[in-house]
Amino acid sequence: MNAIDPSLEAAPVADWRSYPIHADLMSLQAASDHIAVTWSDSRVSPFHHQWLRDNCSCSQCVYSVTREQLFEIADAPEPLHPQRTRIDEQGQLLIDWQNGHHSAFHPGWLRAHAYDDASRAERFAQRPQSRLWRAEMAEQLATFDYHAVMNDDATLLQWLLAVRDIGLTQLQGVPTTEDVLPVLATRISFIRESNFGVLFDVQSKADADSNAYTAFNLPLHTDLPTRELQPGLQFLHCLVNNATGGESVFVDGFAIAEALRQETPELFRILCETPVEFRNRSRTSDYHCLASIIALDAYGAVSEIRMGNFLRSAFDAPVAQMPALYSAYRRFIEMTREARFRVQRRLDAGQLWCFDNRRTLHARTEFDPTSGARHFKGCYVDRDELLSRIRVLQR
Structure with missing residues (x-):
């Protein structure tokens, strides 16, 4: 696994919570409308370009005091595509968009919100369950x-x-x-x-x-x-x-x-x-x-x-x-x-x-x-x- 900065692992991301890193980002594969991420546990998670741009948490897109979103997807250029994508030395996904905007995605946050079938099933299984009684x-x-x-x-x-x-x-x-x-x-x-x-x-x-x-x-x-x-x-x-x-x-x-x-x-x-x-x-x-x-x-x-x-x-x-x-x-x-x-x-x-x-x-x-x-x-x-x-x- 990559060497992760402890402060990165504990840092709250956008919504006041912290996201532990359970798997590292290992590789990226570009497609016409999404990026396919491969994790260190071999899971593959596609992320559509619009979804990634919509969830950018930089100071231009999210107000740091309230941690509420400022950006609306209708303000992004269409068609939307990255100019460059990479994984930095801290394990984050970095994206440079065609209009010059830059986004960084914490690997713990990205994994917690991945919407491939396995990730969604994992989240569903973790939902609170009512304990029925008689x-x-x-x-x-x-x-x-x-x-x-x-x-x-x-x-x-x-x-x-x-x-x-x-x-x-x-x-x-x-x-x-x-x-x-x-x-x-x-x-x-x-x-x-x-x-x-x-x-x-x-x-x-x-x-x-x-x-x-x-x-x-x-x-x-x-x-x-x-x-x-x-x-x-x-x-x-x-x-x-x-x-x-x-x-x-x-x-x-x-x-x-x-x-x-x-x-x-x-x-x-x-x-x-x-x-x-x-x-x-x-x-x-x-x-x-x-x-x-x-x-x-x-x-x-x-x-x-x-x-x-x-x-x-x-x-x-x-x-x-x-x-x-x-x-x-x-x-x-x-x-x-x-x-x-x-x-x-x-x-x-x-x-x-x-x-x-x-x-x-x-x-x-x-x-x-x-x-x-x-x-x-x-x-x-x-x-x-x-x-x-x-x-x-x-x-």
């Missing part, structure tokens, strides 16, 4: 100590990774004062406000504007399915729980969706493709959202569940499709009631749930408000903030 989660619940999360970044990262990959966690040893939750939530990022406030109190109220603020059994749901973007994370901090009943129930919506995909793929397809309207009306607000119950990401994996029967409007589908829609909807609800998927736990004072609201459906069994006080404090943080905090901690 009833056995009750015995394997990801539990963390509040003080460790607040004072140790390594523990904070482990907690956030569990929230990302499992979607259900519990913190223990949380002080039972009302000022604790916002401090904990902002350990991740800023809190998302809704019409229920920055923070909300989950307790029985005579003038309730949501079934959550009653003593009724609350069926499995995601919060705010009536919004274009449902909240990502939900926090529920138990300040006091002396009432009879009121246990928390959870199911992994991703696990149910995948089971539905395997068992009855036609019903799964219907819930992915059929828009359903959710609405939430009160004296001072009126929210509506039309979206599918199951959403898929760009790779076809389940990325979001939207469910709240008590917030659902009448189905609006073509006559011929209505029976099938009801079959799919009934089957999904039936699966959420099956013991194989359900986790049921009581949350006591000093404990806190944090879960992915766009994945983990939650419910509450009925409780007797005359048997004792029950008061949870809640808030939301968007999923994007969780993922951003994870990346910053990791880099």
Whole structure:
């Protein structure tokens, strides 16, 4: 391998991250519209001229303070081609373009962004994967100590990774004062406000504007399915729980969706493709959202569940499709009631749930408000903030 300057290997490139060098650039082969790079492990990666020019990170193309791009590919000459290409003594790819512009590409960055089949498959395999769970989660619940999360970044990262990959966690040893939750939530990022406030109190109220603020059994749901973007994370901090009943129930919506995909793929397809309207009306607000119950990401994996029967409007589908829609909807609800998927736990004072609201459906069994006080404090943080905090901690 070439002798690499250690500062080059550790240097951040354009986007605040550092790229270790796993393979050296060994040779270049020119083609009409691309350069084929051969690496020290024999992998060959073609890079098109437009792609290379588009990703130049020099000070003319990327502002060094923000590390955001200034250059737009429409400003490059067409047809675009290099005048000269070479590998320098530090192992970088250097390109002199026909209009006099010069580009240098760090080998670690170039390998990390290579788009040959092997490199893309390698990146795909390294993507975070959801860890699906069923009833056995009750015995394997990801539990963390509040003080460790607040004072140790390594523990904070482990907690956030569990929230990302499992979607259900519990913190223990949380002080039972009302000022604790916002401090904990902002350990991740800023809190998302809704019409229920920055923070909300989950307790029985005579003038309730949501079934959550009653003593009724609350069926499995995601919060705010009536919004274009449902909240990502939900926090529920138990300040006091002396009432009879009121246990928390959870199911992994991703696990149910995948089971539905395997068992009855036609019903799964219907819930992915059929828009359903959710609405939430009160004296001072009126929210509506039309979206599918199951959403898929760009790779076809389940990325979001939207469910709240008590917030659902009448189905609006073509006559011929209505029976099938009801079959799919009934089957999904039936699966959420099956013991194989359900986790049921009581949350006591000093404990806190944090879960992915766009994945983990939650419910509450009925409780007797005359048997004792029950008061949870809640808030939301968007999923994007969780993922951003994870990346910053990791880099």
